[in-house]
Amino acid sequence: MLGAARCIVHRDLLLALRRRSDVATALLFFVIVTSLFPLGVGTEPDLLRSIAPGVIWVAALLSCMLSLGRLFAADHADGTLEQLLLSAAPLGVIAAAKAFAHWLVAGLPLVLIAPLIALQYDLPAPLYPVLALSLLLGTPVLSLIGAIGAALTLGLRGGGVLLSLLVLPLYVPVLIMGAGSVDMAAAGLAPDGQLLLLAALLIVAAAFAPWAIAAALRISAE
Amino acid sequence: MLEAAELECARGGRVLFRALSFALRGGELLRLAGPNGSGKTSLLRILCGLLAPAGGEVRWQGTPIRRLREDYAKQLVYIGHAPAVKDDLTAAENLAITCRLAGLAVSSRTVQHALDRFGLPHDRVPARRLSQGQRRRAALARLALSEPLPLWLLDEPFAALDASAIGLVEALIDAYVARGGSVVFTSHQEPKRGTAQVIDLSGAPA
Numbered sequence: 061m062l063g064a065a066r067c068i069v070h071r072d073l074l075l076a077l078r079r080r081s082d083v084a085t086a087l088l089f090f091v092i093v094t095s096l097f098p099l100g101v102g103t104e105p106d107l108l109r110s111i112a113p114g115v116i117w118v119a120a121l122l123s124c125m126l127s128l129g130r131l132f133a134a135d136h137a138d139g140t141l142e143q144l145l146l147s148a149a150p151l152g153v154i155a156a157a158k159a160f161a162h163w164l165v166a167g168l169p170l171v172l173i174a175p176l177i178a179l180q181y182d183l184p185a186p187l188y189p190v191l192a193l194s195l196l197l198g199t200p201v202l203s204l205i206g207a208i209g210a211a212l213t214l215g216l217r218g219g220g221v222l223l224s225l226l227v228l229p230l231y232v233p234v235l236i237m238g239a240g241s242v243d244m245a246a247a248g249l250a251p252d253g254q255l256l257l258l259a260a261l262l263i264v265a266a267a268f269a270p271w272a273i274a275a276a277l278r279i280s281a282e
Numbered sequence: 283m284l285e286a287a288e289l290e291c292a293r294g295g296r297v298l299f300r301a302l303s304f305a306l307r308g309g310e311l312l313r314l315a316g317p318n319g320s321g322k323t324s325l326l327r328i329l330c331g332l333l334a335p336a337g338g339e340v341r342w343q344g345t346p347i348r349r350l351r352e353d354y355a356k357q358l359v360y361i362g363h364a365p366a367v368k369d370d371l372t373a374a375e376n377l378a379i380t381c382r383l384a385g386l387a388v389s390s391r392t393v394q395h396a397l398d399r400f401g402l403p404h405d406r407v408p409a410r411r412l413s414q415g416q417r418r419r420a421a422l423a424r425l426a427l428s429e430p431l432p433l434w435l436l437d438e439p440f441a442a443l444d445a446s447a448i449g450l451v452e453a454l455i456d457a458y459v460a461r462g463g464s465v466v467f468t469s470h471q472e473p474k475r476g477t478a479q480v481i482d483l484s485g486a487p488a
Contacts, residue, residue, distance in 0.1 A: 067382045071371075078370035078408070139364025140380075142332060148356035148385025282333050 064149035065157040072161035082130065087169050090123035094177045105182050112181035113191065113242035120170050120195060120238075121202065121231050127166045128206040128227070129220045131158065132277065136214055145281055155273035156266070159207040160200075167199030183246075190245040190255075197258040198238040204269035205230050211276035234261060283307055283343055284329070284433060284464060290337035291324050298324055299483055300337065306479075308432065308462040311455070313469060316483030322468040323363065323437055325483070329466060330360040330435050356385045358433040365421040369410040373402045373420045376409060381427050388427055396426035400450065418442045425454050434458065436467040 076083050097115045098108055135141040144154050174195050175188045183191070209227035213219035241254035283306065290300040298321030306312050314322045327333040329340055331347045331354060339346045347354045367376050374393050381388045394404060400423040402416060409417060422439060434455075440448050455465055 064383055064385075067379060071368075071379050074375070075368065075370050137364075138368060139362055139366035140368060142360065142362055142364070143366045143380055143383060145332060146330060146355040146358070146360055147383040148352060149383075150352050 061149045061153055064147055065153050065160075068144075068154055068157035069161045069164070072158065073164065076161075076165045082127065083165055083169070086123050086127045086166055087173065089126055090119050090170055091173065091177065093119040093122065095180065098180055108181045109183060109246070112178060112183050113239040113246070115181070116174055116177055116191065117195075117198075117235050117239040117242075120174075120199065121228065121235060123170060124166055124199065124202040124206060125224055125227065127162065128210045129223060131162055131207055131210040132214050132280075133210075133219075136280070141277070141281060145277065151274035151277065152270040155207065155211075155277065156270035159203045159269065159273065162207065163200045163203040167195075167203055170199060171195045187242055187245050190251050191242050193255060194238045194241045194251075194258060197255060197262055198234045201234050201258075201262050201265045202231060204265040204273075205234075208269055208272045208276055211273045211280055214277070214280035234258070237261065284466075285341040285344075286329065286338070287341065288338035289325070289328060289335045289340070291321055291328060291333075292336045293321070293324060297336075302338070302481070304479070304481060306464050306466065308464055309459055310464055310479065311459050312464075312466045312479045312481065314466065314481050314483065315469070320483040322483060325481075326360075326435050326437050326466065326468060327362075330358060331355065332360075357431055358435055359384065359424060359428045359431055360435045360437075361421055361424065361439060362437045365417045367409045367412075367417050367420050370408055372406055373397055373409060373412065373416075373423070374404065376420060377423055377427070380424055384424075384428070384431070386427060386430065392427060396423045399423070399426050400447070415442050415444060415447070419447055422447075422451055425451065425458075429458060429461070429463070432463055434463065434465045434467075436465065438468055438470075440469055440471065 094116055097111065101107060101111070132141060135144060145151060147154060171192055174191055178188055178191055206227050209223050213223045213226065216222060237254045237258045241251040241258065244254055245251040285305045287303050289302040291298045304312070314325055316322055324333060328335045339348065341347065342350060342354050342357070366380065371379070374397060377396060378388055378390070378393050397404060400419045402420055402423060409420060412420065418441070425434065428434065439451055443451065459465055
């Protein structure tokens with residue numbers, strides 16, 4: 061069972077490695093969107109410091125959305141999705157592995173690059189670990205919830221737009237807790253409460269999302 | 283072993299077949315015949331559990347496959363219309379990954395051996411560069427490693443293949459059936475050797 065999960069993660073990472081441009085576009089999108097704000101709203105340091113958490117988090121949501129459309133669509137098009145549905149491991153395990161591989165490729169790079177982005181917003185150094193930690197806890201939730209939407213809209217015409225309409229509202233709690241934790245820390249308060257809520261969201265999503273993804277995939281594949 | 287009871291299938295508001303029942307034991311070969319659009323692929327997808335029938339059920343060793351799920355899926359090989367070959371991976375990587383997901387233990391040596399039998403290149407050529415027929419061969423190379431599984435469901439296994447590959451697949455199927463495996467396949471062509479059973483879907487209700 062774990063062998064199948066490892067096999068899927070290995071396969072998806074190998075595919076990402078062979079198509080590096082797909083990974084780079086999502087990451088570049090994140091970098092460019094977050095760089096546009098200082099150019100647009102001016103260089104007032106106080107203003108930049110106060111909008112930084114929200115801007116970085118919104119850009120992370122959008123960047124994550126970009127790669128979601130491809131999550132199952134490629135497998136659906138070449139027939140490998142049918143083989144995944146007929147694999148020897150429970151479909152929930154396969155779905156969890158797909159979402160984890162998506163996070164490794166689309167979420168983890170954002171976590172690593174976020175402190176660098178925070179630099180151009182003149183965010184105080186003690187906030188960097190809070191920002192990175194909030195993204196580390198929050199981005200896997202984005203991948204898990206997003207995968208449900210990707211599975212539901214599989215094979216639909218105009219699925220990309222529908223996917224955003226379906227998934228972005230569900231991202232709201234993650235956005236509020238994620239950006240909120242950095243805001244709390246900026247105000248000199250302990251961000252523990254928000255971070256713990258994010259961790260709780262992650263645990264709930266990790267426990268239930270794979271089975272929802274599996275059910276959605278079964279419907280879409282018929 | 284495989285039993286279909288009163289199967290009914292409707293696609294796009296049209297009934298393709300109804301009250302279709304048959305049983306397949308080990309060592310039997312079943313060919314699904316019928317014109318395009320008569321429901322051969324749908325029946326095959328129902329048999330492997332990808333598609334839910336509008337009525338009736340499929341049973342594996344007496345248990346409905348809806349309840350068995352992956353316990354049933356790990357007993358079978360399904361090769362569908364789409365070759366299920368990833369363009370960015372080599373033929374060897376594709377084969378190894380497909381087999382591992384199906385729960386088969388494979389080593390790089392057995393994978394190379396299967397690729398050799400199907401005349402596929404070993405080098406690091408991504409499947410994107412393979413021809414249509416070679417891609418089909420890459421999908422079917424799985425059969426050479428799937429002898430431990432008791433059921434093969436093959437959708438148009440001979441399509442897009444040349445004479446030598448058709449001979450190879452036929453030989454694999456014959457050897458597999460002789461050892462007690464069950465095969466259901468769809469094909470337009472009448473096979474050279476007589477098959478044990480044929481289900482003709484052309485007479486199904488319109």
